[in-house]
Amino acid sequence: MKIGFIGLGKLGLECAETIVDKGIPITGYDVKEKESNKITIVPNIKDAVINMDFVFIAVETPHDSKYDGSIPASHLPNKDFNYSYVEDVLYEIKNIITKDQIIILISTVLPGTCRKQFIPILGLGVNFIYNPYLIAMGTTTWDMLNPEMIIIGNATGKQDDITLNLIDFYNIILEKKNTRFEVGTWDEAECIKIFYNTFISAKIGLVNMIQDVAEQNGNINCDIVADALAKSTQRIMSPTYMKPGMGDGGPCHPRDNIALRHLAEKLDLGYDLFDAIMTAREVQAKRLAEKLISYNLPVVILGKSFKPDVEFTDGSSSMLVGYYVKELAPHLSLYYDENPQFEPTTEEIHDIPCVYLLGHRGKHYDFNFNWNSIVVDPWREFYSENITVLHYGNTKNLYEKAGNNRM
Numbered sequence: 001m002k003i004g005f006i007g008l009g010k011l012g013l014e015c016a017e018t019i020v021d022k023g024i025p026i027t028g029y030d031v032k033e034k035e036s037n038k039i040t041i042v043p044n045i046k047d048a049v050i051n052m053d054f055v056f057i058a059v060e061t062p063h064d065s066k067y068d069g070s071i072p073a074s075h076l077p078n079k080d081f082n083y084s085y086v087e088d089v090l091y092e093i094k095n096i097i098t099k100d101q102i103i104i105l106i107s108t109v110l111p112g113t114c115r116k117q118f119i120p121i122l123g124l125g126v127n128f129i130y131n132p133y134l135i136a137m138g139t140t141t142w143d144m145l146n147p148e149m150i151i152i153g154n155a156t157g158k159q160d161d162i163t164l165n166l167i168d169f170y171n172i173i174l175e176k177k178n179t180r181f182e183v184g185t186w187d188e189a190e191c192i193k194i195f196y197n198t199f200i201s202a203k204i205g206l207v208n209m210i211q212d213v214a215e216q217n218g219n220i221n222c223d224i225v226a227d228a229l230a231k232s233t234q235r236i237m238s239p240t241y242m243k244p245g246m247g248d249g250g251p252c253h254p255r256d257n258i259a260l261r262h263l264a265e266k267l268d269l270g271y272d273l274f275d276a277i278m279t280a281r282e283v284q285a286k287r288l289a290e291k292l293i294s295y296n297l298p299v300v301i302l303g304k305s306f307k308p309d310v311e312f313t314d315g316s317s318s319m320l321v322g323y324y325v326k327e328l329a330p331h332l333s334l335y336y337d338e339n340p341q342f343e344p345t346t347e348e349i350h351d352i353p354c355v356y357l358l359g360h361r362g363k364h365y366d367f368n369f370n371w372n373s374i375v376v377d378p379w380r381e382f383y384s385e386n387i388t389v390l391h392y393g394n395t396k397n398l399y400e401k402a403g404n405n406r407m
Contacts, residue, residue, distance in 0.1 A: 001169065003027070004052035006045060006089055007107075008034045012058030014140040015106075015133070022173040027052065045089070049096045054104055054169065059085040061107045080110055083117060090121040102127045102162055108193060114153065114186035127162050129154055130186045132193035146176040153189025157396060185396060209264075209273060216267035244393050245378045246359055247281045247317035249306035254278065254315045285317060288357070288378065289324035291392060295355045295374055298333040299325050302367065303359030318359035358382060 001024055005016040008030040016026050020038045028039045029048035035041070042048050049055050061081040067073050086107055097103060103126060105114070114130050122128060130153035135143035150170050152163050163183055170179070182192060207226050214220035229236055248254060257274040264272045292299050299322075306316040313319055318336070325334050335349060353372035361379045369375060369387050380391040 001054070002052045004029070004048035004055040005039070005058065006030075006048055006055065006093075007058035007060070007085075008036070008039075008041070009058070009060055010137060011133075011135060011140055015058060015135070015144055016056075018141045018144050019173055024169075024173065045092050046096055049093050049101075052101060054102050054166070055093070055097065057086065057089055057103065057105045057107065059089055059107060061086060061109055081108065083109065083113065086118065087121060090118055094122050097122075097126060099125055099127070102129060102165065104129045104131045104166065106131050106133050108132055108197075109190055110194060111187050111190040113190060119155075119186075128186075129162065129166060130189045131166065132189065134193070134196060145174055147174070147179060149180040149182050149192075150174075151189045151192050152181060152183045153186040154183070155186065157183065157185035157188060159183050188396075205273060209269070212269050213263070213267060216269065243361070243379065245361060247285055247320065249315040249317045251306075251312060251314035254281070281317075282320065285320040286324045286328075288376075288392065289321050289328055291390075292321070292325055292355050292357055292376060293329040293332060296332070297374065298335065298349075298352065298354045299329075299357070300335045300337065300349060300354045301357045301359050302337040303363055304336040305360075308360040308363050318357070321357065321359070 003019065003024060003026045005012065005019075005026050005028040008016060008028050012030075013028075013034060013036065016028050017036060017038045020026050026039045027048050028034070028036070028041050029043075029045050030041070061083055062085075063079060063081060066076060067079065086105065086109075093103070103122070105118070105128070109130075109132075114128070119126075119128060130151075132151055133144060134147055134149070134151075150167070152166060154160070154163060167181055170181075182189075184192070207229075210220075210225050211222040214222040214225075231237075235241065248257075257278050261272055261274045261278070264274065301318050301322055303318050304316060305311060305313050305318075322334055322336065325332065335354075350368055350370055353370050353374075355374045355376060356367070356369060358375065358377045358379060361381070369384075371386055374388045374390065375382060375384065376390045376392050378392040380394050382389055
């Protein structure tokens with residue numbers, strides 16, 4: 001196995017040397033002069049590419065230094081990463097690489113970057129993999145050999161011979177047994193990496209707010225509160241609520257967020273995480289309503305209550321979507337499914353084509369839909385051979401023709 005490694009910076013060099021320690025030789029290149037007693041460093045990029053089976057690209061995708069978080073940056077204009085270093089490498093190697101080589105980018109990028117910016121440089125037919133690492137300075141070697149998962153992105157999101165070759169490589173060097181491999185499209189792999197990091201930031205921001213409330217309110221040890229939450233493995237520290245779909249609802253959750261907005265203001269914390277949460281909930285509901293009305297058909301929302309098998313509509317995300325349907329398209333008829341009757345019953349709904357929203361996960365799958373209707377499923381679990389089904393949130397395999405709804 002021959003491996004070339006382009007980019008021997010703070011993380012790249014240690015990653016490359018970690019691979020060498022597992023018995024796999026590496027030829028490395030960097031624009032700056034580097035030294036290593038483990039890898040062969042060559043003076044030009046060509047020697048790190050020619051005849052290599054894998055070519056890893058580990059150059060940086062930096063922000064301006066003002067954006068690193070060491071000084072206030074939230075007031076600064078939003079900026080993407082700087083991709084010029086990656087692009088420079090791709091332009092240099094595009095005429096060197098062959099169809100048998102596998103090009104592997106590990107640098108952090110935003111969703112859509114590989115497909116929209118990098119692939120046009122290399123051209124079609126190149127074996128290009130996006131394979132970002134979940135590693136941190138100070139624990140690079142351990143993180144690389146004991147990862148929570150290996151993220152692999154390609155053009156189709158399917159496991160093919162190229163991805164299997166890369167998986168075989170990792171199975172040679174990894175110390176953690178039964179490591180999880182997550183294979184998706186380039187875009188999905190980009191999402192997994194960036195949202196993984198921001199989940200951590202959101203978690204830290206929320207738990208540190210407990211600390212601020214303790215300081216401002218008094219009579220609170222923030223560790224007692226945080227430990228109680230950390231031990232809550234049924235909902236908080238678990239896969240629960242990790243299925244994208246309808247918004248948060250019920251008699252407690254939206255109200256609690258609104259109440260905490262009040263507390264943040266009352267205690268003069270100087271920030272309001274919960275305003276962003278509630279705004280996101282409303283904008284997400286509005287976007288779903290926009291999808292429903294785009295078909296210019298009567299809208300039927302199946303599931304009016306805030307969750308299945310209850311009668312309560314307090315905090316119902318279905319009703320929030322319905323609110324935006326009426327606001328954006330007052331000319332369209334809007335119906336809710338109640339158990340089991342529609343309201344209002346001004347026409348025989350089953351005899352006309354409508355657009356249906358499955359507001360409850362796992363419910364109404366045996367509903368008698370009019371054959372010319374459209375079903376919008378934000379849970380991406382409903383299939384039909386007879387009517388058009390849109391799996392809202394899955395834009396990778398989008399089928400919107402009746403009889404071709406297996407996604």
